[in-house]
Amino acid sequence: MSAAESSRVVHEADVCVVGAGAGGAVVAAELAEGGARVVLLEQGPRHDIDKFSARPPEMLGRLYRDGGQTATLGSPPILLPLGRGLGGTTLVNSGTCFRTPPAVLERWAGEFGLDVDEATLAPCFERVEKALSVAEVTPELAGANALVARRGAERLGWSHGYLRRNARGCVGSGVCVFGCPTSAKQHTGITYVPRAQAAGAQVLTGADVRKVRVDRGRAHAVEGRLPGGRRLEVRAPRVVIACGTIHTPLLLQRSRIRDASGQRGRNLSLHPATAAFALMDEVVDMARGVPQSFYVDEFASEGMMFEGVAGPPAYAAMALPLTGAAHARAMSRYRHLAQFGLMVSDSSRGHLHVLGSRPVIRYSLSREDLAKFRAGLERLRQLFQAAGAREVYLPLPAGVTPASACADDLKLMAFHPLGTARADARASHGVTDGDLAVHGVEGLYIADGSVVPSALGVNPQLTIMALATRLAFHLLDREPPGGASRPARDRRDGSAQADGKPRTQELTCPS
Amino acid sequence: MSAELERFIAAAPLPQRLGLRVLLALASRPRGMALLARFPLAQQAAFSTLALGRYDDPAVGRALGWNAEQVVAAGRELRRSEGRP
Ligand SMILES: Cc1cc2nc3c(=O)[nH]c(=O)nc-3n(C[C@H](O)[C@H](O)[C@H](O)COP(=O)(O)OP(=O)(O)OC[C@H]3O[C@@H](n4cnc5c(N)ncnc54)[C@H](O)[C@@H]3O)c2cc1C
Numbered sequence: 001m002s003a004a005e006s007s008r009v010v011h012e013a014d015v016c017v018v019g020a021g022a023g024g025a026v027v028a029a030e031l032a033e034g035g036a037r038v039v040l041l042e043q044g045p046r047h048d049i050d051k052f053s054a055r056p057p058e059m060l061g062r063l064y065r066d067g068g069q070t071a072t073l074g075s076p077p078i079l080l081p082l083g084r085g086l087g088g089t090t091l092v093n094s095g096t097c098f099r100t101p102p103a104v105l106e107r108w109a110g111e112f113g114l115d116v117d118e119a120t121l122a123p124c125f126e127r128v129e130k131a132l133s134v135a136e137v138t139p140e141l142a143g144a145n146a147l148v149a150r151r152g153a154e155r156l157g158w159s160h161g162y163l164r165r166n167a168r169g170c171v172g173s174g175v176c177v178f179g180c181p182t183s184a185k186q187h188t189g190i191t192y193v194p195r196a197q198a199a200g201a202q203v204l205t206g207a208d209v210r211k212v213r214v215d216r217g218r219a220h221a222v223e224g225r226l227p228g229g230r231r232l233e234v235r236a237p238r239v240v241i242a243c244g245t246i247h248t249p250l251l252l253q254r255s256r257i258r259d260a261s262g263q264r265g266r267n268l269s270l271h272p273a274t275a276a277f278a279l280m281d282e283v284v285d286m287a288r289g290v291p292q293s294f295y296v297d298e299f300a301s302e303g304m305m306f307e308g309v310a311g312p313p314a315y316a317a318m319a320l321p322l323t324g325a326a327h328a329r330a331m332s333r334y335r336h337l338a339q340f341g342l343m344v345s346d347s348s349r350g351h352l353h354v355l356g357s358r359p360v361i362r363y364s365l366s367r368e369d370l371a372k373f374r375a376g377l378e379r380l381r382q383l384f385q386a387a388g389a390r391e392v393y394l395p396l397p398a399g400v401t402p403a404s405a406c407a408d409d410l411k412l413m414a415f416h417p418l419g420t421a422r423a424d425a426r427a428s429h430g431v432t433d434g435d436l437a438v439h440g441v442e443g444l445y446i447a448d449g450s451v452v453p454s455a456l457g458v459n460p461q462l463t464i465m466a467l468a469t470r471l472a473f474h475l476l477d478r479e480p481p482g483g484a485s486r487p488a489r490d491r492r493d494g495s496a497q498a499d500g501k502p503r504t505q506e507l508t509c510p511s
Numbered sequence: 512m513s514a515e516l517e518r519f520i521a522a523a524p525l526p527q528r529l530g531l532r533v534l535l536a537l538a539s540r541p542r543g544m545a546l547l548a549r550f551p552l553a554q555q556a557a558f559s560t561l562a563l564g565r566y567d568d569p570a571v572g573r574a575l576g577w578n579a580e581q582v583v584a585a586g587r588e589l590r591r592s593e594g595r596p
């Protein structure tokens with residue numbers, strides 16, 4: 001046996017899932033519990049919670065891809081942090097849980113031909129919410145930062161509420177996005193991944209998948225590298241890619257999967273965000289309590305959603321839109337600083353391409369979205385002023401007002417990239433079909449943010465997980481418990497087979 | 512520069528890493544500061560990164576009512592006593 005052969009690790013499975021984030025971990029657990037032999041491959045590590053230090057720079061460097069400094073090119077450049085490791089971005093997210101808004105589902109059915117509606121997805125949402133212990137934040141746990149926004153919203157008569165989150169036994173440590181030190185946040189790395197393992201799935205970390213092998217139009221294996229340079233091969237008649245919106249199109253491209261629609265890497269929506277600070281009379285101690293615990297949705301129909309955001313001094317100092325003495329003065333009153341965020345449901349669309357092995361992400365803000373930011377920043381100012389702020393610090397250069405801001409004046413981040421392998425029933429318009437099967441390739445599926453065909457206007461993790469649940473049960477050829485039965489049919493084009501049986505190959509899934 | 516900030520910068524993709532190092536070098540000299548003042552975005556990037564490091568210092572945090580060590584210790588205790596993962 002050659003040295004190369006002996007350093008090659010080969011696994012066999014019914015399904016190989018690539019990426020252990022919101023989508024991948026859910027698919028892997030549901031399939032494994034359904035009786036399938038599953039191998040789950042994750043590029044990042046299993047993070048050791050004993051090393052969570054609640055210190056932002058260290059944790060950004062440790063838990064995030066590129067230290068959280070992945071950025072888009074365009075006007076303006078936008079920071080786009082992504083998680084990496086078991087749990088994917090759910091490990092570092094804020095834990096906010098929204099179901100897909102019904103109007104969005106209607107649009108998907110009408111515009112993209114997807115067979116989804118509130119009722120058919122409800123069992124999947126229920127299942128995910130139960131698995132993640134999703135519940136509304138209590139006012140006590142929400143902390144004083146939320147109280148500031150609540151007071152402002154109440155005085156203005158704006159619609160608002162406490163957010164629903166996937167947390168259990170949360171004590172409001174204030175560092176959700178820097179690694180929850182109490183394991184209260186029910187990210188997929190401590191929920192679905194252990195379930196997958198308990199049901200027999202093999203989970204490999206440090207597994208960098210380089211290629212999906214396709215032969216005569218059928219996926220049959222994935223190839224990658226393990227730590228130490230060992231070559232990895234997983235032979236499986238079904239492959240589910242869940243590398244996230246930025247990395248899934250790259251894997252498809254590396255694998256030379258035909259892109260008949262020309263949509264791969266396109267349609268990138270970001271849900272761009274910004275945040276303002278306010279100096280209050282009262283002590284806020286923004287990092288005491290749940291940072292993202294409260295929302296104001298008065299202007300959601302106009303594409304503007306306001307949600308809480310907060311963190312320890314190092315985080316606040318980095319985010320505070322001031323420099324020099326003004327920054328030092330505001331930071332000396334950190335205990336009195338409040339912060340609240342604005343997210344814009346974008347009509348701007350970006351696209352990805354590859355340079356070397358890295359993604360290049362292009363995205364520029366449309367006029368329409370710029371207008372939403374202008375209006376949103378003005379509303380943030382109003383919110384804080386109504387709450388009694390002494391000073392409001394908007395994320396704009398000195399002397400620039402919301403009304404006069406141009407795109408390059410905005411200080412934006414984005415946390416919710418979606419759409420780069422969008423689902424569309426028509427092979428000419430989408431990368432996957434409505435059942436998340438890649439058009440034109442048998443046995444290849446996608447289960448992550450990349451399939452979400454339009455901006456959601458809300459945080460996406462629950463949508464991604466519900467779609468992943470639906471895919472898993474589809475692959476098992478079962479209905480999610482509680483779901484209405486759906487006739488067996490050709491999942492590719494929606495038409496019934498002559499014999500009424502699904503065309504795709506069955507898994508042997510003992511129940 | 513603290514080890515934590517160094518790790519944060521080292522984790523950045525190459526172009527940003529190089530860019531940040533140049534900006535931080537400029538920000539450490541009066542003439543560099545004057546130059547940066549002409550480019551508000553670059554100035555803000557340098558300033559934000561330095562502020563991230565400065566306010567991460569445990570002593571600075573404690574003076575502002577934040578104690579990372581205490582937060583971590585409380586988390587560890589909770590996980591131990593309740594058998595959380
Ligand atoms: C700071 C922050 C806060 C957020 N807050 C919220 C929130 O409160 N609510 C909400 O709904 N959403 C939130 N989000 C977004 C949400 O977490 C993501 O939308 C979601 O996790 C995306 O799921 P995914 O499956 O598409 O990708 P991910 O969860 O990112 O998982 C992809 C996984 O694939 C792995 N991978 C990539 N390439 C490869 C490869 N070649 N081989 C093997 N593995 C690979 C990655 O390492 C990663 O672990 C937040 C995001 C951030 C950054």
